Amino acid sequence: MNDWDTIAAIATALGESSVGIVRISGPEAIRIVDKVFTGKKRLETVASHTVHYGHIRKFSTGDIIDEGLVLVMRSPRSYTAEDVVEVQCHGGIVAIRRVLETILEAGARLAEPGEFTKRAFLNGRIDLSQAEAVIDVIRAKTDTAMQVALKQVEGSLSQEIRLLRQKLIELLAHIEVTIDYPEHDVEDVTVRRVIQDGEVAIERIQRILHGARHGRILREGLKTVIVGQPNVGKSSLLNRLSRTERAIVTDIPGTTRDILEESVNIRGIPLTILDTAGIRETEDVVEKIGVERSREAIQDADLTVVVLDGSKPLSATDEDLLQIASKRMSIVIVNKADLGSAVSLDQIGQYMPVERIVHTSIKTGIGLENFEDLVEELFLGGQIEQKDATYATNVRHIALLEQAKTQLSEAVQSAQMGMTLDLVAVDVKNAWSTLGEVIGKEVGEDLLDQIFSQFCLGK
Numbered sequence: 001m002n003d004w005d006t007i008a009a010i011a012t013a014l015g016e017s018s019v020g021i022v023r024i025s026g027p028e029a030i031r032i033v034d035k036v037f038t039g040k041k042r043l044e045t046v047a048s049h050t051v052h053y054g055h056i057r058k059f060s061t062g063d064i065i066d067e068g069l070v071l072v073m074r075s076p077r078s079y080t081a082e083d084v085v086e087v088q089c090h091g092g093i094v095a096i097r098r099v100l101e102t103i104l105e106a107g108a109r110l111a112e113p114g115e116f117t118k119r120a121f122l123n124g125r126i127d128l129s130q131a132e133a134v135i136d137v138i139r140a141k142t143d144t145a146m147q148v149a150l151k152q153v154e155g156s157l158s159q160e161i162r163l164l165r166q167k168l169i170e171l172l173a174h175i176e177v178t179i180d181y182p183e184h185d186v187e188d189v190t191v192r193r194v195i196q197d198g199e200v201a202i203e204r205i206q207r208i209l210h211g212a213r214h215g216r217i218l219r220e221g222l223k224t225v226i227v228g229q230p231n232v233g234k235s236s237l238l239n240r241l242s243r244t245e246r247a248i249v250t251d252i253p254g255t256t257r258d259i260l261e262e263s264v265n266i267r268g269i270p271l272t273i274l275d276t277a278g279i280r281e282t283e284d285v286v287e288k289i290g291v292e293r294s295r296e297a298i299q300d301a302d303l304t305v306v307v308l309d310g311s312k313p314l315s316a317t318d319e320d321l322l323q324i325a326s327k328r329m330s331i332v333i334v335n336k337a338d339l340g341s342a343v344s345l346d347q348i349g350q351y352m353p354v355e356r357i358v359h360t361s362i363k364t365g366i367g368l369e370n371f372e373d374l375v376e377e378l379f380l381g382g383q384i385e386q387k388d389a390t391y392a393t394n395v396r397h398i399a400l401l402e403q404a405k406t407q408l409s410e411a412v413q414s415a416q417m418g419m420t421l422d423l424v425a426v427d428v429k430n431a432w433s434t435l436g437e438v439i440g441k442e443v444g445e446d447l448l449d450q451i452f453s454q455f456c457l458g459k
């Protein structure tokens with residue numbers, strides 16, 4: 001174990017709560033808490049993973065600060081793999097702060113954000129991808145996001161990466177043998193193996209990356225933009241989905257002026273919805289800018305919802321929007337079904353497959369279920385349902401996986417083109433070390449600092 005100092009921090013959220021926890025980790029953790037805690041036994045003598053009742057005292061005066069329960073977890077069986085003591089005191093800002101203060105007076109240092117988890121990594125209890133997933137668990141906003149992150153904390157991605165690296169090392173060993181003892185193996189057997197194993201590895205990486213888009217959506221929300229002419233019901237849709245009166249709805253066309261943003265949750269899929277100003281049909285330059293703005297919003301979005309007023313015939317502006325949206329993931333809502341239908345389905349069908357068209361009356365709520373079904377179908381497509389699939393959700397991991405994929409493609413190509421085996425080996429070796437960076441092999445201190453500084457205090 002490293003001879004680091006002993007760190008302490010408040011582990012629970014600040015504010016009024018029933019219980020608060022101060023966590024201490026490091027070689028002096030138990031001795032330091034012993035100096036300020038009086039229970040039946042000295043903590044130095046108690047068994048690991050036991051809980052003790054007693055009083056916490058001010059280090060300088062010996063005055064009682066609070067009563068509490070203390071947990072002792074001895075190295076290496078703890079979160080950080082060091083000796084860890086957790087003091088559970090009363091909640092509320094004053095009690096927790098005073099307990100932390102006395103522990104700092106007794107010799108601990110205030111931990112930096114993420115320092116407990118950083119120690120768990122540096123002590124080898126978890127790898128970097130597991131440590132990074134701890135942030136995702138804390139930040140998860142839906143059950144599914146939480147589930148995916150927790151799986152990663154438990155090592156799902158790490159395991160995939162380790163397996164891939166293992167295969168690449170075996171391949172490298174094979175190449176080395178062929179280079180060093182040419183008589184031992186025929187070169188083209190090795191070349192074939194590079195191509196075959198390389199392609200299998202690329203395929204595995206591809207599968208992890210395929211889940212990446214879903215992973216990002218789970219973390220950041222599906223960027224959704226609502227576009228359409230004035231007065232068609234765009235803001236009404238936003239209000240319905242968010243179950244708020246966030247957007248102002250009136251029968252005056254042009255009610256929404258600025259873009260509004262709202263987070264909603266549809267069947268466990270987080271959506272960040274932008275409600276845009278309606279696009280008018282004029283030759284006016286200012287209005288043309290409106291179409292341009294919508295076009296930009298559509299380019300940025302994961303999902304575009306085009307709202308039409310179904311009680312009116314399709315206009316040229318509607319067709320423009322349908323045209324732009326047809327190139328992207330999109331859904332068409334034909335609204336105001338309660339006012340009768342004047343819009344031609346065949347006409348919309350020229351731009352959009354019928355399965356993507358939903359008829360609604362947002363005013364009465366009719367058809368919204370179908371819209372939600374469609375969102376769910378488009379974005380989960382059964383894939384998130386496979387609970388054991390591994391997703392890369394972290395941009396750093398995704399970038400590294402893309403890079404490793406490229407390096408492997410280069411190895412395969414070099415092999416196919418008949419390059420010498422030592423050149424092929426370089427690409428394979430590169431892919432192996434790129435994958436290593438995902439789990440924290442050979443990463444620099446700067447990167448670690450950057451990653452762990454995103455954590456909250458006490459984690």
Ligand SMILES: Nc1nc2c(c(=O)[nH]1)N(C=O)[C@@H](CNc1ccc(C(=O)N[C@@H](CCC(=O)O)C(=O)O)cc1)CN2
Binds near residue numbers: 073078086125
């Ligand atoms: N009180 C408390 N609750 C908590 C945490 C904590 O640190 N303290 N956690 C903080 O995130 C989470 C649980 N995560 C944890 C992960 C590993 C170990 C741990 O001690 N692992 C050791 C020993 C396992 C064992 O005894 O079998 C190990 O893996 O070696 C503890 C908590 C959520 N709940």
Ligand SMILES: Nc1nc2c(ncn2[C@@H]2O[C@H](COP(=O)(O)OP(=O)(O)OP(=O)(O)O)[C@@H](O)[C@H]2O)c(=O)[nH]1
Binds near residue numbers: 231362
């Ligand atoms: N009859 C009927 N009226 C609706 C329906 N949906 C919305 N409306 C009404 O249409 C009017 C315009 O709705 P908004 O949601 O403000 O429309 P918008 O598309 O946001 O309009 P702008 O912000 O002006 O671009 C309001 O009076 C709504 O109550 C519907 O399904 N049927």
Ligand SMILES: [Mg+2]
Binds near residue numbers: 247275
């Ligand atoms: Mg509006």
